[in-house]
Amino acid sequence: MSDMNSLLQPGMLVRHPTREDWGLGQVQSNIGGRITVNFEHVGKVVIDAAHVDLVPVFDA
Template sequence: MDELNALLEPGMLVRHPDQPDWGLGQVQSNIGGRITVNFREAGKVVMDGSRVALVPVFDTET
Protein backbone atom coordinates (compact mmCIF):
# COMPACT_ATOMS: atom_id res chain seq x y z
CA MET A 1 0.00 0.00 0.00
CA ASP A 2 2.82 2.38 0.81
CA GLU A 3 4.14 2.25 -2.76
CA LEU A 4 0.97 3.63 -4.36
CA ASN A 5 0.31 6.14 -1.62
CA ALA A 6 3.88 7.45 -1.91
CA LEU A 7 2.94 8.82 -5.34
CA LEU A 8 0.11 10.96 -3.95
CA GLU A 9 0.82 14.68 -3.96
CA PRO A 10 -1.13 17.70 -2.68
CA GLY A 11 -3.94 18.61 -5.05
CA MET A 12 -4.49 15.08 -6.36
CA LEU A 13 -8.02 13.68 -6.21
CA VAL A 14 -8.65 10.34 -4.49
CA ARG A 15 -11.34 8.04 -3.16
CA HIS A 16 -11.20 5.88 -0.05
CA PRO A 17 -11.91 2.27 -1.16
CA ASP A 18 -13.73 1.36 2.06
CA GLN A 19 -15.68 4.62 2.48
CA PRO A 20 -17.43 5.42 -0.83
CA ASP A 21 -19.93 7.64 0.99
CA TRP A 22 -17.07 10.07 1.81
CA GLY A 23 -17.05 11.07 -1.87
CA LEU A 24 -14.16 12.56 -3.76
CA GLY A 25 -11.22 13.82 -1.72
CA GLN A 26 -8.32 16.16 -2.39
CA VAL A 27 -4.91 15.32 -0.94
CA GLN A 28 -3.72 18.12 1.36
CA SER A 29 -0.39 16.58 2.40
CA ASN A 30 1.56 13.33 2.35
CA ILE A 31 4.34 13.37 4.94
CA GLY A 32 6.04 10.31 6.36
CA GLY A 33 3.21 7.99 5.35
CA ARG A 34 0.54 10.17 7.00
CA ILE A 35 -1.88 11.38 4.34
CA THR A 36 -4.29 14.24 4.95
CA VAL A 37 -7.28 14.32 2.60
CA ASN A 38 -10.21 16.72 2.51
CA PHE A 39 -13.26 14.66 1.49
CA ARG A 40 -16.46 16.30 0.21
CA GLU A 41 -18.73 14.46 2.62
CA ALA A 42 -16.40 13.63 5.54
CA GLY A 43 -14.16 16.69 5.80
CA LYS A 44 -10.48 16.52 6.66
CA VAL A 45 -9.22 13.01 7.45
CA VAL A 46 -5.66 12.02 8.38
CA MET A 47 -4.77 8.43 7.47
CA ASP A 48 -1.91 6.01 7.95
CA GLY A 49 -0.83 5.20 4.40
CA SER A 50 0.34 1.73 5.46
CA ARG A 51 -3.24 0.78 6.42
CA VAL A 52 -5.27 2.04 3.45
CA ALA A 53 -4.55 2.28 -0.28
CA LEU A 54 -6.28 5.39 -1.56
CA VAL A 55 -7.50 5.24 -5.17
CA PRO A 56 -6.33 8.10 -7.41
CA VAL A 57 -9.09 9.69 -9.52
CA PHE A 58 -8.11 11.07 -12.91
CA ASP A 59 -11.56 11.39 -14.50
CA THR A 60 -14.01 13.42 -12.40
CA GLU A 61 -16.78 13.06 -14.99
CA THR A 62 -17.77 9.60 -13.69
Template sequence: MSDNLNAMLEPGMLVQNPARPDWGTGQVQSNIGGRITVNFREMGKMVIDGSHVMLIPVFEA
Protein backbone atom coordinates (compact mmCIF):
# COMPACT_ATOMS: atom_id res chain seq x y z
CA MET A 1 0.00 0.00 0.00
CA SER A 2 1.39 3.44 0.86
CA ASP A 3 4.38 1.77 2.53
CA ASN A 4 5.92 1.10 -0.88
CA LEU A 5 5.83 4.71 -2.06
CA ASN A 6 6.87 6.20 1.30
CA ALA A 7 9.76 3.71 1.39
CA MET A 8 11.42 5.58 -1.49
CA LEU A 9 11.61 8.80 0.54
CA GLU A 10 15.17 9.66 1.52
CA PRO A 11 16.72 12.43 3.61
CA GLY A 12 16.85 15.69 1.69
CA MET A 13 13.80 15.00 -0.45
CA LEU A 14 10.98 17.55 -0.43
CA VAL A 15 7.45 16.36 0.35
CA GLN A 16 3.96 17.60 1.12
CA ASN A 17 1.27 16.07 3.31
CA PRO A 18 -1.88 16.16 1.13
CA ALA A 19 -4.07 16.00 4.24
CA ARG A 20 -2.36 19.12 5.66
CA PRO A 21 -1.50 21.53 2.83
CA ASP A 22 -1.23 24.30 5.44
CA TRP A 23 2.01 22.69 6.65
CA GLY A 24 3.72 23.70 3.41
CA THR A 25 6.59 21.79 1.84
CA GLY A 26 8.84 19.79 4.12
CA GLN A 27 12.27 18.23 3.87
CA VAL A 28 12.66 14.58 4.84
CA GLN A 29 15.11 14.22 7.74
CA SER A 30 14.90 10.43 8.15
CA ASN A 31 12.82 7.42 7.15
CA ILE A 32 13.24 4.53 9.58
CA GLY A 33 10.81 1.65 9.82
CA GLY A 34 7.98 3.60 8.23
CA ARG A 35 8.38 6.55 10.61
CA ILE A 36 9.27 9.55 8.50
CA THR A 37 10.65 12.67 10.17
CA VAL A 38 9.95 15.77 8.08
CA ASN A 39 10.84 19.40 8.78
CA PHE A 40 7.89 21.40 7.39
CA ARG A 41 8.26 25.10 6.59
CA GLU A 42 5.07 26.11 8.38
CA MET A 43 4.83 23.45 11.09
CA GLY A 44 8.37 22.50 12.06
CA LYS A 45 9.60 18.97 12.66
CA MET A 46 6.92 16.28 12.52
CA VAL A 47 7.13 12.49 12.71
CA ILE A 48 4.76 10.90 10.19
CA ASP A 49 3.48 7.33 10.39
CA GLY A 50 4.02 6.18 6.81
CA SER A 51 1.45 3.41 7.16
CA HIS A 52 -1.32 6.00 7.68
CA VAL A 53 -0.14 9.04 5.69
CA MET A 54 0.95 9.11 2.06
CA LEU A 55 3.46 11.90 1.54
CA ILE A 56 3.74 13.39 -1.94
CA PRO A 57 7.25 14.07 -3.31
CA VAL A 58 7.78 17.64 -4.53
CA PHE A 59 10.17 18.37 -7.37
CA GLU A 60 11.01 22.06 -7.50
CA ALA A 61 12.83 23.61 -10.43
Protein backbone atom coordinates (compact mmCIF):
# COMPACT_ATOMS: atom_id res chain seq x y z
CA MET A 1 0.00 0.00 0.00
CA SER A 2 1.33 3.44 -0.83
CA ASP A 3 1.86 5.96 1.94
CA MET A 4 -1.02 8.08 0.62
CA ASN A 5 -3.45 5.15 0.45
CA SER A 6 -2.61 4.21 4.04
CA LEU A 7 -3.78 7.68 5.15
CA LEU A 8 -7.22 7.36 3.56
CA GLN A 9 -10.02 7.20 6.11
CA PRO A 10 -13.79 6.72 5.85
CA GLY A 11 -15.50 9.88 4.66
CA MET A 12 -12.54 11.18 2.63
CA LEU A 13 -13.14 12.03 -1.03
CA VAL A 14 -11.00 10.48 -3.77
CA ARG A 15 -10.72 9.96 -7.51
CA HIS A 16 -9.43 6.90 -9.34
CA PRO A 17 -6.31 7.96 -11.31
CA THR A 18 -7.28 6.21 -14.56
CA ARG A 19 -11.08 6.10 -14.34
CA GLU A 20 -12.21 9.74 -14.48
CA ASP A 21 -15.62 8.50 -15.68
CA TRP A 22 -16.27 6.95 -12.24
CA GLY A 23 -16.55 10.44 -10.76
CA LEU A 24 -15.90 11.47 -7.20
CA GLY A 25 -15.70 8.71 -4.62
CA GLN A 26 -16.11 8.59 -0.86
CA VAL A 27 -13.97 6.14 1.12
CA GLN A 28 -16.13 3.69 3.08
CA SER A 29 -13.34 1.63 4.65
CA ASN A 30 -9.60 0.98 4.44
CA ILE A 31 -8.68 -2.41 5.88
CA GLY A 32 -5.55 -4.41 5.12
CA GLY A 33 -4.81 -2.71 1.81
CA ARG A 34 -8.37 -3.06 0.52
CA ILE A 35 -10.13 0.28 0.17
CA THR A 36 -13.88 0.32 -0.36
CA VAL A 37 -15.01 3.45 -2.20
CA ASN A 38 -18.51 4.53 -3.21
CA PHE A 39 -18.10 6.30 -6.59
CA GLU A 40 -20.74 8.63 -8.08
CA HIS A 41 -21.23 6.78 -11.35
CA VAL A 42 -20.37 3.13 -10.60
CA GLY A 43 -21.27 2.64 -6.96
CA LYS A 44 -19.26 0.66 -4.44
CA VAL A 45 -15.86 -0.62 -5.61
CA VAL A 46 -13.14 -2.41 -3.65
CA ILE A 47 -9.69 -1.13 -4.63
CA ASP A 48 -6.48 -3.13 -4.08
CA ALA A 49 -4.12 -0.48 -2.73
CA ALA A 50 -1.10 -2.48 -3.93
CA HIS A 51 -2.14 -1.74 -7.53
CA VAL A 52 -3.92 1.63 -7.48
CA ASP A 53 -2.93 4.90 -5.81
CA LEU A 54 -6.17 6.80 -5.26
CA VAL A 55 -6.02 10.58 -5.55
CA PRO A 56 -7.37 12.51 -2.52
CA VAL A 57 -9.72 15.41 -3.27
CA PHE A 58 -9.65 18.31 -0.83
CA ASP A 59 -11.55 20.99 -2.78
CA ALA A 60 -14.77 19.27 -3.88
